[in-house]
Amino acid sequence: MRLRYLGHSCFLLEAAGVRFVFDPFLTDNPTAPADATPASIACDYLLVSHAHDDHCGDAEAIARAHGATIIANFELAEYYASRGLKTLALNPGGARSLAFGRVKLTLAHHSSSIGTGASPVYMGSPCGVLLEVEGRRIYHAGDTALFLDMQLIGRGGLDLAMIPIGDAFTMGPEDALDALDLLRPALAVPMHFNTWPDIVQDGDGFSARAAARGHPVRAMKPGETLEF
């Protein structure tokens, strides 16, 4: 399978002939590759961890351009359904088997709202996404703090984990190292850093520190592709 990093927490995964986009955020993403636009990113499923704009900003545009199905928590899925889009609603702990395999939403400790300023609209629970495809298990943590129940997410093994390290809004590198101890993925890719000045981190430094603790980590550059 093939994973392309589109900057921030946005990834395109191609597996079993199906194209998944995790946390679609291209238009206002200063780190998105120039060739990655809603029109150019053909996809079948959009996996949206929560309602913050830096995770779903291009969900509607991509879904409309390619007829993709948006998978998200119940409230956010209802919102997109009301906009005439194809959706699949889940909530944390719940999974569905689909033609490609299985998708489950996990806990995440964060917030989830649309709109800024005085009146944000709350949009259900923030989530992580656990995808089973081609017999492999792939976890995208969304935005989250470190939490001990990550042990449960790692149960059964993870082939790949995408975890935030930016700090400020999510766990930072220290807590992300502890998260790797709980998740124990075969490979981890850090995300949600270096997009803006308040979440600047050293991705390669994080990889080196993780390696010293026995965790393989690859800090991808936006635009880079990984075959695994």
Ligand code: NI
């Ligand atoms: Ni967020």
Ligand code: MN
């Ligand atoms: Mn975020």
